[in-house]
Amino acid sequence: MKVAIQGVQGSFHHKVAQEFFIPEVPVAECMSFPVLVDQLITGQVTAAVMAIENSIAGAILPNYALVNQYDLTIDGEYYLDVQHNLMGLPGQTIADIKEVWSHPMAHIQCRQFFQNYPDIKLVEDTDTAGVARQIQKEGLKGIGAIASVAASQIYNLDIIASQIQTIKNNETRFFILNTQEKQIGDDCDKASLCFTTDHKRGSLATILNVMSDCKLNLTKIQSMPIIETPWKYAFFVDITFDVYTDYEKAKKILQIMATDFKVLGEYKNRKK
Structure with a gap:
């Protein structure tokens, strides 16, 4: 195993790799997220750690775009208490x-x-x-x-x-990424999805209602412009569920209702 991290040893990405895998995990140091993705898709590493959002600064939109563009699999998530x-x-x-x-x-x-x-x-x-x-x-x-x-x-x-961040309770959420087929474990209770909707009134609300009716809990929704189509947006959502069959039912419906529907990852919820 070798894990790509953004930055060098001693970085917060390195700490996540050590805590999610093992302290001695070999790492590939990458000076940018596109380089990190390249290491992963070319098979030079078996997994990658990528920051995706921070409780103070918010979402890192370019990283959402990289996950979607290169069809990366979210194999897990990790929340790190970041003390600057x-x-x-x-x-x-x-x-x-x-x-x-x-x-x-x-x-x-x-x-x-x-x-x-x-x-x-x-x-x-x-x-x-x-x-x-x-x-x-x-x-x-x-x-x-x-x-x-x-x-x-x-x-x-x-x-x-010490601890110079504006808010002392400062957390960053990281994705653990690979390029393998999505593996569903017994402890899977969270999923990250991406889709677009028809450009008409109520389209998004209808999809959100389906999630609610199927007993899914929406924990995050993030919109991002589709560069090739001005004023059209892709939606990235995280949902949690207690029963996997409820999620499966919702997924089948959403595949019909939403446009460009994609499952980015199904994994264990680390924030309970």
Whole structure:
């Protein structure tokens, strides 16, 4: 087994891979999500970890598009408590930091903290732990990283400020992806679906009513523009169920009612 992660060792994606699989799981470090997907579809890895939404910053729409475009299978989900920490070279203090390099999602999640330090310039980068590694490797004084405690330990950096995210209860949801046939386990009680509807009044409401009538619980609905067709949208929904046959019944009906209906994954609900 080898798992693709966005970022390097010490990143939050790496932590999810360790906790979902095993701590010693071999990983392929990818500097972007398209590279991660390429590693998966070309068979260089057997699975991939992909962040899909955050409780502060919201959904990562480009990642929904990647899952749908490349027919990736959602094999599972994982919720990670994300604690952001400002770190730098040993001995550095907040007064020494002129710039903080990090992933834009980390900047968004820590926006309130940096409002108190208007002289610090926020610079977008591809990975939280990747910046930590670069600071250590190049001895970058005056540059801070936003990353995990694990990253500070791996790359021997001092934590200047702990838990700097705006809301302390900060969770990110991750998909565990592969390209295999969808395997239905005995503990399957959640599904991710994608579909479009007719562009007429009540189309979406009718589909949602079918889900309700079949005893499905809608836990998320996310719309995304279809680029090739202006002002038409695809809907990504997550539903949970107590009885698999209720879900099967709904699925058969939705396949008839909805357009471009697709099951992205059927897996165990990790948020109960």
